[in-house]
Amino acid sequence: MSMYDDIAKVLITEQQIQARVRELAAELNDRYDDDAPPLFVCILKGAYMFMSDLTRHLKFRHEIEFMEVSSYGGGTRSSGVVRILLDLESNIENRNVVIVEDIVDSGRTLDYILRNFRTRNPLNLRVATLLSKPSRREINVPVNYMGFEVPDEFVIGYGLDFKEQYRNLPFIGVLKPEVYATEEA
Amino acid sequence: MTKMVLPDSVERILLDEATIQQRVVALAEQITADYAGIRNEDFLLIGVLKGSFIFLADLSRRLNVPHRVDFIALSSYADTAEASGAVRMIMDTRADVAGRHVLIVEDILDTGYTISYLQRVFSARQPASLRTCVLLSKPERRVVEVPVDYLGFEIPDVWVVGYGLDFADRFRTLPYIAALKPSAYQ
Numbered sequence: 379m380s381m382y383d384d385i386a387k388v389l390i391t392e393q394q395i396q397a398r399v400r401e402l403a404a405e406l407n408d409r410y411d412d413d414a415p416p417l418f419v420c421i422l423k424g425a426y427m428f429m430s431d432l433t434r435h436l437k438f439r440h441e442i443e444f445m446e447v448s449s450y451g452g453g454t455r456s457s458g459v460v461r462i463l464l465d466l467e468s469n470i471e472n473r474n475v476v477i478v479e480d481i482v483d484s485g486r487t488l489d490y491i492l493r494n495f496r497t498r499n500p501l502n503l504r505v506a507t508l509l510s511k512p513s514r515r516e517i518n519v520p521v522n523y524m525g526f527e528v529p530d531e532f533v534i535g536y537g538l539d540f541k542e543q544y545r546n547l548p549f550i551g552v553l554k555p556e557v558y559a560t561e562e563a
Numbered sequence: 564m565t566k567m568v569l570p571d572s573v574e575r576i577l578l579d580e581a582t583i584q585q586r587v588v589a590l591a592e593q594i595t596a597d598y599a600g601i602r603n604e605d606f607l608l609i610g611v612l613k614g615s616f617i618f619l620a621d622l623s624r625r626l627n628v629p630h631r632v633d634f635i636a637l638s639s640y641a642d643t644a645e646a647s648g649a650v651r652m653i654m655d656t657r658a659d660v661a662g663r664h665v666l667i668v669e670d671i672l673d674t675g676y677t678i679s680y681l682q683r684v685f686s687a688r689q690p691a692s693l694r695t696c697v698l699l700s701k702p703e704r705r706v707v708e709v710p711v712d713y714l715g716f717e718i719p720d721v722w723v724v725g726y727g728l729d730f731a732d733r734f735r736t737l738p739y740i741a742a743l744k745p746s747a748y749q
Contacts, residue, residue, distance in 0.1 A: 420616075422634055430620035433736035441732045444612050444636065446654060464636055464654040542631045542658070543603050546623035 384543075384557045385534070390526055390550040395508075395536060396431065398525045402506065403435030405523060406476070414501070415439040416474035419466065421491070422446040423545065424480035427537035428508040428525075432478065443467060447487065458486030458517070462494075475500045480537045481509040481528075485519040492519065509533065509550070526550075532558055570734065572747035573724070578716060578740040583698075583726060584621070586715050590696065591625030594713060598664065603629035605691065607663045609656055611681070612636040613735065614670035617727040618698045618715075622668065633658050637677070648680030648707070660688040667693070670727045672700040672714075675707035682709065699723065699740070722748055 410416050415438070420429035422444055433442060447460040475495060482488055488505065495503055506523035513530045528550070534540050535547030540558060544551070569576070598606055610619035612634050623632055636654040643649050665685055672678055678695060686693050696713035703720040722745075724730050725737030730748060734741070 423632060426610075426616055426632070426634070427620050427624065430617045434617070434738040436736060439733065440736070442613065442735055444616070444634070446634070448657075463657075543629060545632050546626060546630065548624040 384540075384554055385551040386554045387552050388549050389528060389531070389533060389552050390536075392548040395525070395549065399428070399431045399508075400435055402523050402525060403432055406432075406506075407435075407437045410436075410438045410440070410474065412439040414474050415441060416476050416502075417466075417468065417470060418442045418476045418478055420444050420478045421480070422464070424537045424539070425478045425508075427545070428480055429478045432506065441468070445491075447491065449487070458484075458490040460487055460490055470495065470498050470500045472499065472501045474502045474504075476504045476506055476523075479505065479507040481511065481533070482507045482519060482521055482524075483511050483514045484516040486517055488519045489517050508536065509538075569741065570737075572730070572744055573734070573741045574744040576739050576741050577718060577721075577723060578726075580738045583715075583738075583740065587618070587621045587698075588625050590713050590715060591622055591627075594622075594666070594696070595627040598628045598630075598666075601628060601630075601664055603631065605663050606630040607656070607658055607660065607665050607690075608632050608668055609665060609685075610634045610668045611670070612654075614727045614729070615668050615698070617736070618670055619668045622696070631658055645674070645676060646706070648676035650677055650680060652684075660685055660690050662689070662691050664692045665690040665694070666712075667695045669695065669697045670699065671723075672697045672709065672711060673704045675705050675709040678711075679707045679709045698726070699728075 418440055443466050446464040448463050449460050504522040507521055508525040509528050510524050511528055511530055532553040533550050534544040534553050535549050535551045537545055539545045540553055608630050633656040637650040638653050639650055667681055694712040697711050698715040700714055700717050701720050702717055722743040723740050724734035724743055725740045729735040730743055
């Protein structure tokens with residue numbers, strides 16, 4: 379049994395991801411410096427891979443935190459309300475904050491996190507995401523650093539999963555429709 | 564490696580990026596061989612935040628065996644002696660450990676208190692197997708003997724930063740492991 383049997387194609391190769399991550403880090407290096415060290419907040423689980431590569435290229439002083447959220451399921455999906463399983467250790471009041479996400483899809487979860495963070499009065503709040511699916515957007519969210527726009531396909535790898543599988547793949551792949559079609563029936 | 568500018572609190576590079584990556588690949592090959600044939604649902608990597616996230620990210624992407632990834636976050640109790648190793652689990656695993664092959668992934672093995680405690684906690688949950696993978700070990704600091712199945716490097720008793728390890732939340736994301744100048748923490 380291979381891990382790759384369920385994958386229809388590679389959408390973004392490991393080399394393409396790594397090159398783009400370095401470009402995003404260069405953009406961040408242009409903007410931030412040691413005078414006001416920003417806090418990078420990794421949204422678990424999906425963003426752990428992107429976070430680990432992005433922050434390695436940063437030249438300025440910064441801190442990192444992790445946040446894990448879980449949707450309630452049932453009828454609350456459209457509201458974007460999520461349960462915070464792991465909150466920030468530090469107070470972000472008057473700090474520069476960069477939220478690191480794996481993918482922005484409908485935008486609802488990110489919008490909820492942004493609204494939640496704004497109540498904590500950060501100095502500045504920005505968003506870095508590896509992937510964006512603009513065709514799925516239901517709510518307008520500001521994305522300041524974006525790796526790749528992807529079509530509305532079931533993407534997995536580089537942190538993204540299907541039923542907790544494939545997160546660890548170093549590339550972004552597309553799942554064969556028959557793999558998840560049976561789940562939705 | 565090209566010449567690089569070190570942060571001023573850093574004394575010297577102990578393990579450079581290429582050395583770490585080579586060792587991570589070797590560990591991943593060993594783990595892949597040991598867990599070959601196990602189904603994805605049955606193999607669980609547990610990363611201990613924050614320190615092990617870079618190691619876990621690199622290790623997991625080199626594994627050629629399907630697995631789940633989970634994270635736990637810990638905090639020490641203010642009123643508990645260090646020797647008990649007892650830590651407060653701020654965030655537990657999302658997956659049920661029972662019946663699964665569990666691999667704890669940690670950045671550093673120091674006194675052994677914390678890892679010993681985690682091993683006791685997780686073995687009580689009746690996993691199919693329980694192993695531990697640690698990037699760094701400081702044997703001179705050991706107080707409690709803990710079994711380690713996969714080890715990256717043994718290092719001397721100096722304050723190390725980078726590749727997940729911090730000093731007052733700084734230097735965590737350096738791609739290499741460096742020794743801090745004693746003047747920085749004394």
